[in-house]
Amino acid sequence: MALVVQKYGGSSVSDAHSIKRVAKRIAEARRAGNDVVVVVSAMGDTTDELLDLAAQITPLPPQRELDILLTAGERISMSLLAMAINNLGVKAKSFTGQQAGLITDAVHGRARIVDVVPSRIRETISKGQVAIVAGFQGVTTDTNDVTTLGRGGSDTTAVALAAGLQADVCEIYTDVDGVFTADPRIVPNARKIERVTYEEMLELAASGAKVLALRSVEYARRYGVPVHVRSSFSGATGTLVVGTYGDRIDPNAPSGEEEQMEAPIISGVAHDRSEAKITVVGVPDVPGMAARIFEVVAGAGANIDMIVQNVSAAATGLTDISFTLPQGDSPATMAALTAVQGEIGFASLQFDDQIGKLSLVGAGMKSHPGVSARLFGALRDAGINIEMISTSEIRISVVTRADSLDDAVRAVHTAFDLDSAEGEAVVYAGTGR
């Protein structure tokens, strides 16, 4: 008997057939004695179809109206899902973001949740009924306007509701079996990760792993919500995202003290093809120049990722500064920098969108020397050139040519014994899983 928040994405509810399948799973969870709250996304391609309709009307729709339009998608999926569950003899009611008490700020299109007041949801589950909640949306308190949370919004709705309801677990259902040590489309023998910490999952999500929205992981970490990423097509256990390796979400599992001590060194290899690199060439190496450049970049609205500054050449007193950023932010950033070329006095700008980023993530690398040496060695042996490097306590990222990225991921995955079969024994040695 637990309070479970389940989230189903658009691919899990793409048509009447799959809605009925999901309804069956929900009804089973309820019949097993759990209190069940379900967050659902819009059916299949509904959101894209609505965006397409809006594009037929105007190239620049007001964001407030776009939010109202898009929330029609969850309204359809949530009511159909509630119908399907009722049809199985389990009482279910659907609720909009507003009715579920998801209060946001007024930044339409990417609103932030500022409060969760799920009194109607509590009332519904206290009657033994399943509560279905529209993902991705909320309401402002001041104006009672409908808002959307932006990309990954439904994951965030689910985690926020789980936090607000103090749920035992937030289950994120998706079309894959969990979080993998690498993208299985690139590394066919990638393994499902049994358990990762919030920090590792944050690094994986920020480094290109798409299975869980970065923002929902941040939210889960802040409120300590145990997240279980799993397939809506099978009953198998997926990936648990928890505070430490010892966290348990199943009271029957063994105590976690030893497990924590035996944490795997490496969780997985993420990759990202969505960034570009800008190099500012010939920057006068005087104090404040980097600050000025990144002021300009921030003013253009760009979300920069990695930064590398070369040692300046003694002869010229000039240096180069390279940074990576989302490809979509590049045009505005190039324009903004070009506008200040005279003021800053750099020589030229170089733009490169043929880059790929590989990130190796693992809480264990903090205490294990030699991880970076092994990574660079694997890439060298595979004949892959490294263009930029950045590190955090639990992550090493390298930038390569885009067309070398798949080879790089496979080489690193093998070098760290992440491949399945014997790989499992090494990485998870001692965890007994």
Next chain:
Amino acid sequence: MALVVQKYGGSSVSDAHSIKRVAKRIAEARRAGNDVVVVVSAMGDTTDELLDLAAQITPLPPQRELDILLTAGERISMSLLAMAINNLGVKAKSFTGQQAGLITDAVHGRARIVDVVPSRIRETISKGQVAIVAGFQGVTTDTNDVTTLGRGGSDTTAVALAAGLQADVCEIYTDVDGVFTADPRIVPNARKIERVTYEEMLELAASGAKVLALRSVEYARRYGVPVHVRSSFSGATGTLVVGTYGDRIDPNAPSGEEEQMEAPIISGVAHDRSEAKITVVGVPDVPGMAARIFEVVAGAGANIDMIVQNVSAAATGLTDISFTLPQGDSPATMAALTAVQGEIGFASLQFDDQIGKLSLVGAGMKSHPGVSARLFGALRDAGINIEMISTSEIRISVVTRADSLDDAVRAVHTAFDLDSAEGEAVVYAGTGR
């Protein structure tokens, strides 16, 4: 400078192209200096598509969930329409039934409006912006649940908002030019009616004219809202539905006193093919029998229309009672009556769904003798048999065979000089229109 409520039906906003066309008309009304509030239905076949989706999930969806599902349709059309208007440089905002303050009872699927609190709409038009409101929907105060108003709900939303805002006129835009003296598909030379009273429009709507929902006319009459039924495809004046023939909604029109005195005798001929007839044969002619029969019929949920009881045959002391009702209500009614055959002691039941109803409507017939004689004469001359007759102060209805109905409508239309050209001169003599 007036406050205008405009309502656009689904066929006026069936795709992006027609939404843009409607937006242009709205922007023109605003630019002409009017305060404009727009009520919009779901796009084209959206409601039917959503009903079809629900039918794929379950044959008996909970009405609360069906209401949430269906309101997604207006959410899409209203936000797209607001975008299209903004794109023309006129500020517009869309509002759900809840945001617009349409408070209803909790009878899902056919909720009644209990209050209209349009404070956000007032605020919006006071800023010179166009307010777009989702038709067909409201919200309950107790539970904050979404309700729908049922068939003709968007017309009712528009009239209720017009009443709540004390609008100068409620314009109902449709795909025909107004209310006609008969269905132009049956009577090609039917004329557009320039002006009818609420009472006549009520009789026409109740008798099968589909251009305006009966319920919205009741609402308009109660609150004295002038309604203008017109085409969204042309700029032509349509049909004005007003309290008396002298009512003016245009301050430049001549005083109405004389017009009222010259009211046309007949407004039009409505027809209805959606009813069936049940005859209870051989009912003992003792007090209370009719009451008992119609108790049973009401218990089956049927909405009966005409009732005819024959004079009982002296020899047997038995009578027949016939009544008409919507075809959809027939199965339950036949079953309920069959169940009490022993108790009531009637001989048998006859069911007939091959009937048609013709209704002649006109406020002028109250004071003009000979209208019914002329009606019956026209049908006799056309060789059409009359099976049932019922009358009100401003209406005469007759039931004929379904396959004679079109001929009956044409014969009556001609007999009352309603055909266009010379017909117009006679019926509207003296009105100068």
